[in-house]
Amino acid sequence: MANLTVNEQVLKPFTLDVKPVLEKYLSRLHIDLSDYTFAANYIWLANSSGFYAIINKCFCLFVMTAGELTMILPPLGKKKYITDAMISCFTIMNENNSSPYYARIDYVQEAMVEEFAMYTDDAQSMFVMMDNYIVEKKLVDYIYLVDSLIYLRGNSYHTKRTEINKFKKSYPDCVVEELDSSKHKDEIILLFNKWVTDRVKYMPSEEAENFLEGIHQERIAVKQMIKNYNELSLIGLVIYINGELKGFTVGEKINEDTASVIIEKTDFEILGCAQFIFREFSKILKEHYRVTYINVGDDMGFENLRKVKMSYRPFKLVPKYTIYQK
CATH class of the missing domain: 3.40.630.30 (Gcn5-related N-acetyltransferase (GNAT))
Incomplete structure (x- = not known):
């Protein structure tokens, strides 16, 4: 599988060779959700096209389905980098996708949601942030x-x-x-x-x-x-x-x-x-x-x-x- 380039951002194929790369980022986190492992994602991406990139010092995992990009995990990295990486990833998805409707980030843990919502101490900027995005509680582990x-x-x-x-x-x-x-x-x-x-x-x-x-x-x-x-x-x-x-x-x-x-x-x-x-x-x-x-x-x-x-x-x-x- 070849690289995917979206607006000069190169997304590389999510192959077995990526296992040590993803696990390096996961090892820095203490997350007990079942989705946050290499094996779980590699197995379930078997029928899809998985791509990854390091964006704003975070590991970002995308999946291509019927030509539309989504994220199967949120960006993985230090807390101070995650929200900016999320915003960059939405930009990448929008550049590729036929409609902004398709862009989404799945399996976001609660702490990352809180960090995303509290992205800035500026009340006006916070309002703009939540005015542009919807956070929906899905399933539980x-x-x-x-x-x-x-x-x-x-x-x-x-x-x-x-x-x-x-x-x-x-x-x-x-x-x-x-x-x-x-x-x-x-x-x-x-x-x-x-x-x-x-x-x-x-x-x-x-x-x-x-x-x-x-x-x-x-x-x-x-x-x-x-x-x-x-x-x-x-x-x-x-x-x-x-x-x-x-x-x-x-x-x-x-x-x-x-x-x-x-x-x-x-x-x-x-x-x-x-x-x-x-x-x-x-x-x-x-x-x-x-x-x-x-x-x-x-x-x-x-x-x-x-x-x-x-x-x-x-x-x-x-x-x-x-x-x-x-």
Whole structure:
């Protein structure tokens, strides 16, 4: 993929080679949102054109979709540089895009929104700033104490413990293995395809259309994850029942005390499998990364997924915002 030049600003392709560059900027921040890692963005940009540039001493990640540029993360850098970089990025997007309507910055953490709103102490300038932009709260990331997910103590986790115990009694010979991308890739794709079919079957009809629109992107993301599993420094588990792969899960470390679950799929027909593999993976994440918290991402706006994630009693919900132009 070639460079993209917009009004003399060169945007370079977002390739695997960019991993150490982005991670250098991320290492200076302490952000526990699941979107702020190289792997998460590289996997989900598999079906899009990602570009980056260093603007005002900040790492700026753009995505090109149908010829229109947006930002999949806010500029990453020291606090004093971020807002000016945001404004410069809007200028770049406007120069490229067919309409100012398309320009936006997604997955902005709360502290950056506050800094953007308080860009200047001059009240008149502040009014002009917020008169030109709209800040909209979007989804939230669900973050849990890792020990809560492992030990499932108390009445609030009674149902989870029961589901796991029933699963263990029903499938005493199940086998849990560390994910090997070469060994397990074909079976993972087969399970993913079955999961899609079953998910639509049990999904409320009003959600099914939106779900199917996004599933093509997720299928490509899963393939990208498998293809570059080792290069992305991921960790995962698979579970076998009667010789068939019935679940897989993949995660990574976000910061010093937080790991994330990037993707998890299990066979709907195996009751308790999802709860069982989630607890086993929580143990691995704690052992492997020595973390205190696990971030399982957002609910993508699906009510059923929100209920599932809330049922695990999150330690905190971390909001994510989008900044638009008026």
